[in-house]
Every structure is written in C-alpha cells, then in structure tokens.
Amino acid sequence: MTGGTGAGNPGAGAAETGPSLVDAHHHVWDLSVRDQDWITGEALAPIRRSFSLADLAPEARAAGVTATVLVQTVTAPEETPELLALAAGSDLVAGVVGWVDLTRPDVADTLAALRELPGGRHLVGIRHQVQGEPDPEWLLRPDVHRGLAAVAAAGLAYDLVVLPHHLPACTKAATRHPELTFVLDHMGKPPIASGALEPWASAVRSFAARPNTVCKLSGMVTEADHRTWTVDDLRPYADTVLTAFGPERLMFGSDWPVSTLAARYVEVLDAARLLTQDLDADERAAVFGGTARRVYGT
Template sequence: MGAAVTVVDAHHHVWDLSVRDQDWITGPELRPLRRDFTVADLAPEARSAGVERTVLVQTVTVAEETPEFLALARAHELIAGVVGWTDLTRPDVADELARLRELPGGPYLKGIRHQVQGEPDPEWLLRADVRRGLTAVADAGLVYDLVVLPHQLPACVKAAADHPGLTFVLDHLGKPPIASGEREPWETGVRSLAALPNTVCKLSGMVTEADPASWRVDDLRPYADVVLDAFGPDRLMFGSDWPVCTLAATYGQVLDAAEELTGELSDAERTWLFAGTAAQVYGL
C-alpha cells in the first residue's frame, strides 16, 4: 500500500468469553476461535499493517454487547465506529436507538446489524415489523449492515429499494460460494443490489468462504472482480473480518490479498476502497 493511503478496517470483531459465550463458535473447524480476542490483540497487528482506524461489528444478538462496544470505542483510539445490534422488531426501537446514542461512547454508534444469515425466513427483511425497524435506523441517521447468504439477496434488493433513505452495507460480498467456484445465484443478486444507489459492499470475509487451508488470491479474484465492476471502488470498503479471518490467514495476509486484488485501480480509487468509502458511509 502506498504511503499516501491510510487504511480503515471497516469490519472486525472482539469478544471476551468470560463476559459471554459466543454460541456460534461450534465444531472442530471453529475451535481456534474459542478464546478471547481483544483490542489489545488486534492493535499491534492493525498498526503494523498500516491500519489507523477500525469499525467494530456486533457478533451476537445480545442487547448488552452494543453498550460494551461503545465503551470500547470510547476507550481505544483505534476504534472509530461501532456497528451494533438491537432488536429491530421491538415496538420502541426508535427510543432504544436514541438511548444507545446517549450512552458513554454513544456517538460511536454508526450502524446496526442483525444475523439475517441465521433467519430461516429468506424474506425476514421484508416483514412489517422489521421494515418499521429499518425505518427507525434510517431516521436515526445510522446505516444497516447486511450479513446474508446468496439466497437472501433478493430480499435485500427489495428492502433497499423500499428504504431509499437508508444506506445498506453488504458484508463479506454476500458470502459467495468461493470454495465451490460457483457464481450463481450470488452474482445476479449482488449486481441487482449494486444497481441501487443506497448500497455499498465490504471487500471482506473472502478467505474463509474459500478453502481456508489452500486458498490463493486467484480463487478470490472472480468474486472481487464482480463487486469491483458492480459497485465501483467508491462504494467498496476493505474489512479484515478479524479474528474470523485467522481461520485461513493472518491479518497482514488478508490486507495483502485485498491489495493484490485491487492492483489495477488508480491511486484515487484505492484511497476510496481502503479508507474513503468507510469514512464517508460510517461518518468516521
């Protein structure tokens, strides 16, 4: 990365298993994640990779996590923003968002996310109570992160079309099946989402959708090229997905792969992708 570009990591997590369990960390494949990952663990890796600001993203659908993350952002200069969780379906969701904004560290709340990928209803985002919640997120001046699987992308398209005043951020490219090499229905869904002006995408989470043990940058390239073409660099943002990425790569290797995948871009385009888009979308 050229010295002129200050990197923003738009997507990482932390957790402390003594505070609460991460109930999604199950099975032998995820066992390396079953330990604490803290800001103190992340900071030296991020700084050595040239990352000066980050966005901390929710991990579990537990209301207490978001205030904890806001306090972490207040305490650590590295964390410039938080994407938290609240129950979008609660009738008083607007009041709850306002309450979060008033907490210590409240100004660091930049967005909301729900584990839509785990919802059995592929049209969960289109439910009346969820739509009301999305409206409250927009009214609060926040953005909405989408963590979804390819078959849920059509509902994302409809939700984004129905809420033109809300910016939707697609995490991890919409989780394409990189390991199998398949492109559809993921590519059609991603291009339909990118056609809407209120959508952006994170260049993140790719190494763990590939074969974690044997991935190469060339395995990632067809999928990165689709989002580069569909969204453009000024609507893409780099994210490490640390520490989940450590199942397949080090922090530095993830950034190196992103740099290689975007090597054909101009300096101005790379500045957008590695810093500008995140700063603008999340108001860092």
C-alpha cells in the same frame, strides 16, 4: 495458512495504502463475559477463545491501519453498550456497528438511549444476523420494515450479514428504504470454495443496482478453502463486486479474528491490495478508507 496470497510479498506493501487506511469490519469478544454460541464445531475451534482490542492493535498498526469499525457478533442487547465503551477508550476504533431488536416498536428510543451512553457517539450502524433467520424474506416483515425506518431516521447505516439466498430480499429492502444505506458484509458470502459464481453474482449485481447500497471487500478467505486459497481463487468474486459497485461503494474489511481461520491479518490486507492493484490511486483510496469514512462518518 501457508502462502495463501499466492503472489507478491506478504506484508511488504502495508504502508502503500497511506496514512488513512480504515479496516471497516472486525470483531472482539470475551468468552468470560458472554458465550459466542455461533462458534461451534471443529472448523471454528481455533477461534473459540477471547479476542481483545489489545490483540488486534499491534497487527492493525503494523499493517498501517489508523481506524477501524467494530462490528457486533451476537443478538444480545448488552453487547452494544460494551462495544461503545470499548470504542470510547480506544484510539483505534472509530465506529461501532451494534445490534438492536428491529422488531420492537421502541427501536427509535433504543437507538437514542445508546447514543447517550459512554462512547455513544461512535454508533455508526446496526446489524442483525439475518443469515441465521429461517425466513429468507425476514427483512421484508412489517415490523422489520418499521425498524429499518427508525435506523434510517437516526442517520445510521444498516449492515447486512446474509447468505446468497437472502440477497433478493436485501434488494427489495433497499428499494423500500431509499433513505437508508445498506452495507453488504462479506460480499454476501459467495461460495468461493466451490468456485461457483451463480446465482450469487446475478443476485449481488441486482443489489448493487440500488444506489443506496455499499459492499465490504471482506470475508473472502474464510469462504475459500482455508488451507489452500490463493488470490486467483478470490479474484472472480472481487472482480464481480468491483464492477457492480465501483470503488466508491466498496470498502476493505479484515473480518478479524474470524479471518485468522485462514490467514494472518496482513495477508488479508495484502490479498485485498493485490485484488485492487489495477485501480488508480483515488480508487484505491476509496476502497481502503474513503468509502468507510463517508458511509460511517468515521
């Protein structure tokens, strides 16, 4: 991407967010260990390679990031133990959002077993690729309902990777499970490239009306035009979630390395900083660290 932030001096303000900057959403994967079957087509070809913590660490450190949350990418039970082991050997990864099959009756036992593994103390949340489920109300199935209750009982958060048409079910699930914190990844993937706000904006406001919901200020650059996006393109969507959730329920995430399709790591951070520049110091501290630490216990 060339000049994507559209304002300011990319990279110049990374240290302004202070010593406690948390990147609440990134991934790693090793294609020699496991295929990432979602990386298909020409548009995703640039990220069809392996990405490691060693690739991320220099960029994150240069941007002032002191802690990260590593998020699952595939619905494979072997992946979560691997991510936990990576966290155990890293001074950067503070938390892992893993995957378990919520539809199985032994979810509670599975979560307990994960916590006994090397790095198990880093397990902070669970996620499933709801965006790939053909049933828009998958979250409301009785077996999923039971699984979500087990996640809540384990003291974990539940990350939602969904498309806008899944948001009504997300709101219903959050209403059914007031004891569980639901974290909306990538703002529910609004159609930024098209410039449309509705029906996404109304749906995300309804979700935000539930007090047990949180949102990640992440994933915007890849929902925009990868080559020509500017901060002004992102602003209506960022303003919507800032107003709906408030800074105390919003957290920054880079979505690296998916974000590299549209921007360098520091450009993603700079865009988020520009989109929140009207907040006061305490509010910015929440978005860039406080909310993540509170929700994930990192």
